[in-house]
Amino acid sequence: MPDGVELTSRFESLKVYDDPLEQGSDADFLKSCSGTLSEYIQSVLTSIPNCDESTVTLPSLPPERYRVIPKQEFTQGDVSECNFRYSPEDSPVKAKICEAKRLSLKDSLKPVWHFEVEPNSSVHYSPGDAFGFFIENDSHLVSWLLHRFNVTDNLYVADTKSAPPKSFEVSSALRKQFDLFSPPKKSLLRLLGEFCVDERERRILLLLSSDVGRDTYRSLFIRERVSLLDLLVAFPSCEPPLEKVLDGLPFLMPRYYSASSCYESKENTIDFVFSLAQYNIIAGKRWTRKGHATGTLDRICTQWDKRSLDDVQLTIFHRPSNHFRPPENLDVPYLMVCAGTGLAPFRGFIQQRRRKYTSILKTATGDYSMGQVYLFFGCRQVGEFQWYLDEIENDMSMLPNAELFVCYSRSTDDAMYVQDLLKKHAEQVNRLICSHPSSRIYVCGDGANMAKGVQESLSDILSEYHCSNKEDAKKFLKKLSDEKRYVQDIWFWG
Ligand SMILES: Cc1cc2nc3c(=O)[nH]c(=O)nc-3n(C[C@H](O)[C@H](O)[C@H](O)COP(=O)(O)OP(=O)(O)OC[C@H]3O[C@@H](n4cnc5c(N)ncnc54)[C@H](O)[C@@H]3O)c2cc1C
Ligand SMILES: NC(=O)c1ccc[n+]([C@@H]2O[C@H](COP(=O)([O-])OP(=O)(O)OC[C@H]3O[C@@H](n4cnc5c(N)ncnc54)[C@H](OP(=O)(O)O)[C@@H]3O)[C@@H](O)[C@H]2O)c1
Structure with a gap:
């Protein structure tokens, strides 16, 4: 490993967690977090009935879709510029944040921000309409993942199900196409289990994916929001090929935000409001995980400074509302x-x-x-x-x-x-x-x-x-x- 890579990527991976700097040194923090996480997962697992692994029902493995290959091996289709996955009816535009102001108080339970975006082409919207925001995964996290999977950045992800077949740079695909934080599907847990070298880790993951692990699955992944990344930290012997993991990941979906302005008031910018989504994972311990979109927006707004953030580009699209709009006539109460x-x-x-x-x-x-x-x-x-x-x-x-x-x-x-x-x-x-x-x-x-x-x-x-x-x-x-x-x-x- 080149000098500094491990430290940097580990340090940056901690961005998923709150205030890593307050937790001591980066390496200490990761060590403590991996220990605590494994301990926690294992303590929760005591609630899985003691059973013979061969008698449980396991989910199917994710269907095969992706291949991770060197560029020169890709023979069919084109190497494309990787973009977010939007529906054909959405017309995404690039937009830049041009203002951010706090709406919550310093001691409020959660931060709330007003922010304004300037699309690169004018979008005519009505009050009540929302906009879909595509927010990419943190590039430092993506580096951490590539390193964890032992994948170099000059590889490509080929999507064998797209017609015509497409392939993308692996880091762009991880940033723009895959949801890394939603609860891991059971098929993915089984896959992770199948690729554990350590027998104990293998057994834990397989049981978690099975019918007997249903309640534990809910508490770990739905309530506590333990994610794929947490599992990769807590189960160090798990070494699946990246392409198999991609098969088990959902697409990164847009998040919607209602416009808080009206087009006629200012045609070139659109106002929005968001509150930070926060999850206290691992009750009683110290982590708060932030929502994917609001975590990123909160970071941008907190560091708001017109000069340094001029180049923060978002991809947004207009989602008109069918009925949630004011009556045409002013006499209607x-x-x-x-x-x-x-x-x-x-x-x-x-x-x-x-x-x-x-x-x-x-x-x-x-x-x-x-x-x-x-x-x-x-x-x-x-x-x-x-x-x-x-x-x-x-x-x-x-x-x-x-x-x-x-x-x-x-x-x-x-x-x-x-x-x-x-x-x-x-x-x-x-x-x-x-x-x-x-x-x-x-x-x-x-x-x-x-x-x-x-x-x-x-x-x-x-x-x-x-x-x-x-x-x-x-x-x-x-x-x-x-x-x-x-x-x-x-x-x-x-
Ligand atoms: C029409 C509409 C208007 C909204 N307007 C506002 C607003 O003005 N202000 C505001 O603060 N919030 C608004 N929301 C909620 C907002 O879209 C986000 O869900 C919220 O901010 C949390 O997002 P997050 O990425 O930070 O949290 P996360 O925890 O990362 O995501 C929230 C959960 O919802 C799931 N999810 C989110 N979006 C989608 C999607 N498109 N498809 C499938 N699953 C999804 C995620 O997988 C996750 O489980 C609106 C939602 C809708 C549907
Ligand atoms: N178009 C849309 O669909 C749209 C638009 C904007 C926002 N949203 C979503 O709406 C949600 C709420 O937004 P937020 O984070 O701003 O809210 P919030 O801060 O969590 O809560 C706002 C207020 O609602 C109160 N509240 C809690 N439980 C309530 C209940 N049962 N009945 C009435 N009020 C209650 C809270 O009081 P206490 O905390 O004191 O109990 C608080 O005073 C978020 O999920 C946001 O994403 C959706």
């Missing part, structure tokens, strides 16, 4: 409900409404009507999202019949969730929904908890003020949903 980063699209809704209203004022003869709009928003504490809220409040104050309601879930005197805030203003909420045959309800953000709570509150409110009972209220909401008047843009993750 609507209710917006959100928590945390779910605020993003509604900033665009309000910006657009204000622009439309201003242009009506310039041209109309007084013959216009503005429907009621309410925005209900919940976050943890006063000061979070503050400049967004100030801006939105200012825009709403310029609009007739527009009102902002905010609550804080960790306030010391009046803590509540956004669905409780809806109930606090139940009569107004009911009046808005029932006042117009085309009124709308929009909900954005976390689908697992918040959106359910909001739906429950809406049925309580409607059953109290509009319908005869809760059953009728639920049917009423279902009807609104079928008519695309109750629209949710929600996301389940983890």
Whole structure:
């Protein structure tokens, strides 16, 4: 191994973990992390029933697809420039980050950032639309992987299933095409097991992939988010050929972010908001893993400095929303409900409404009507999202019949969730929904908890003020949903 390579690649691989520098020297850290990880995995494995390996059911091995070969051996098809895997209907554009501002407080539970991107060609979008972001894997991590697999950078990955066959430089393929952090599939675990030299490591991985390892699989990979890279650290005798591992990896998927601006307000840049996804892997130990996209975006935003980050290029594409967009006519009343980063699209809704209203004022003869709009928003504490809220409040104050309601879930005197805030203003909420045959309800953000709570509150409110009972209220909401008047843009993750 050339001098310094091991140290550098090991050090850089630690970027997956939080603040490696605080953990002592790079080599010490990796050593401790590999020991702790193996210990942890092995302690979890005590929950696998004691059984004879030959009696368990193993998954099939991943189907063969890739070959890793020297360039000169590639005879069919072309050596292509490796790109992300997008669908034919997506039209990706290059974009550069041109602004980043923190929306969370220093002591907030998780960082939240507003950032702006400048696409290299103008993209016409509507409020409520999202953009897909392709974020490549960290190049240092890729170097670490190549080193771990004993693969030199002048090799190529041939995709035998693409028509015509294509091949890519191995490092580009690892950066742009493969998801290295989603939970390893059972077929991949079996493959890793088959290639362990150490009998104990082999047995552990095979059991983890099998039917008897189902519960342990869930706790290690789904709950604790142990990844392929962790396994490669914890099972040093595992030496599969890289091409076989690629067969077992999913494609790297885009992450979606709702535009938080409106096209008419600024045509050349698009605003977004994200909160950092963090997973505490290996409960009770010291690692926090960051989400693939938000981890990278957080690093970029934290180091934000216009001069040094001028060349941070992203690949994004427009994903229009079918129904999550404000009504065309300004007289249609609507209710917006959100928590945390779910605020993003509604900033665009309000910006657009204000622009439309201003242009009506310039041209109309007084013959216009503005429907009621309410925005209900919940976050943890006063000061979070503050400049967004100030801006939105200012825009709403310029609009007739527009009102902002905010609550804080960790306030010391009046803590509540956004669905409780809806109930606090139940009569107004009911009046808005029932006042117009085309009124709308929009909900954005976390689908697992918040959106359910909001739906429950809406049925309580409607059953109290509009319908005869809760059953009728639920049917009423279902009807609104079928008519695309109750629209949710929600996301389940983890
Ligand atoms: C329409 C839409 C709009 C969104 N808008 C915002 C927003 O404005 N702000 C915000 O903070 N978040 C938003 N999200 C959530 C966001 O896309 C990411 O899921 C979130 O930021 C975590 O990504 P990560 O890569 O950091 O985390 P990771 O942990 O790396 O990824 C999250 C999990 O989701 C899976 N996953 C993510 N994207 C895909 C995909 N495209 N296909 C299949 N699986 C996938 C990953 O495999 C992983 O298991 C939105 C989601 C959708 C669907
Ligand atoms: N278009 C989309 O699909 C879209 C757009 C933007 C964001 N998102 C996604 O939405 C999710 C949430 O975003 P975030 O990270 O900004 O949220 P967050 O910071 O985790 O939470 C925001 C607020 O919601 C509260 N909350 C927790 N449980 C709740 C519940 N059951 N009901 C109501 N409120 C609840 C939190 O309170 P406590 O912590 O005090 O309990 C906090 O005050 C993320 O997954 C993000 O990726 C999706």
